[in-house]
Amino acid sequence: MTNKNNYLNFLKHINKVNKTDLFSNSGNLQPIAIKLTQGLDLVIHDYSFDRYYGAITFSDQVLRLDFSYNGSVNLIKNNQETIFLEPGFLKIAQSFDDNNHYSSVSGQYQGITLLINRQKVSDDFIRLVGNDQLIDSITKYYLSDQDYILIKTEFIERFFKDFEAVEVTNQLQFLRLKIAELLLYLNSDEAHEAILPKTYFPTRDIKKIYAIHGYLLNHIGEKLTLQQLARQYDIGQTTMQKLFKATYYQSIHSFLMSARLEYACALLKDSQASITFIANEVGYMNTSKFSAFFKKEKQMTPKMYRQLYKN
Structure with missing residues (x-):
């Protein structure tokens, strides 16, 4: 379980002008959105909820990567629940309107979401990953026939520990480089083989x-x-x-x-x-x-x- 002070610590190193109102509707939740570069946003979640029924609407369809530091979230469909996000899991989805219903097992949730808009992402970031087709390839591989998938590997757990804990002078550039590293990893055979099954339980x-x-x-x-x-x-x-x-x-x-x-x-x-x-x-x-x-x-x-x- 992450330490809350560490979890939010890197915010101190990010200029407030980068905080942005990303959501046209987020119900009763108040996530913090930080623009890392054009077409690339970091969303910080730190709140309490038992069940959430409102829709979250983004301005465009985006590739969405979710990681939980603290708190499990379940997806509710037809009065059944399936694991939607658990500490240590990375969820990959493509979002525009999120009208699903969720429940929080502990009532607490701390996590981050990375939103990548392929149509708007900056050329500088594309140069970082070294492949202008990488985001499209990831989306096609993981989401061609599924609405979302879950991945759990040692690399991902280490990655997000570093992501929250390391402090550098230019925190924005550090985070951009880390996200580029994550995308390159998601295009690897190791990540491809780590997709987890989704099962609905009573x-x-x-x-x-x-x-x-x-x-x-x-x-x-x-x-x-x-x-x-x-x-x-x-x-x-x-x-x-x-x-x-x-x-x-x-x-x-x-x-x-x-x-x-x-x-x-x-x-x-x-x-x-x-x-x-x-x-x-x-x-x-x-x-x-x-x-x-x-x-x-x-x-x-x-x-x-x-x-x-x-x-």
Whole structure:
């Protein structure tokens, strides 16, 4: 989860004259739009809402890239919800009038939107990407037969961390260069292979999956069984496994192992806790088994990992 102060920090380095009224209608939401160059706008979202029903209208059809730093947003259609935006996901769409209905799982949302108008984007920006057909190619590849797609890769997560955190003297030029980098990446085979499926779930079930996800994070060191989880949240075990994987793109077991590894890494870097204590915190009563698991995932022992960051 991003720190709110960091998230909005780069605004201090952008001249106020670049802020623009981009939306002809945005309902009760008040996004901040910043013009980076002709045909290229950055929109900053930082607000609370439970359900949003109003339309957002742009002056022209644009290529729209959305990334969430904090807060999940679901698309509501026919009383069913599907994941529309989740932290770490990049959504690619083509927008003119957005009349969809949305819900916010946590009631809070922080994110950014990049709007690229191919017909108006400046020649200077086209020279940055080095290909005057790149934007058209991206639009055609991802959106030729879909209204939007989701992508999740390590590159995208690192990219948007840098995007919000790095401060330079000429912040506008830095952001333009970063967006050019992102577009070039989206034209790569790695990005093409990372498109995620879209699946609609009944509202009652997806809310249970969110609750299970949160429970796993809050009980990361406990021994949990699928039977216990299914019984606790009154959902069939097979349905739970299927919907969890469709929502978070990994099995419950894989998610829990990844979360335990991430937490162990954080404790090794940021605390003086013993390796035995850390092993217990992430569900391992046997330190040797924890060390073997850690080495398999990180190609080094917990002790080596801690020493690496101390140095």
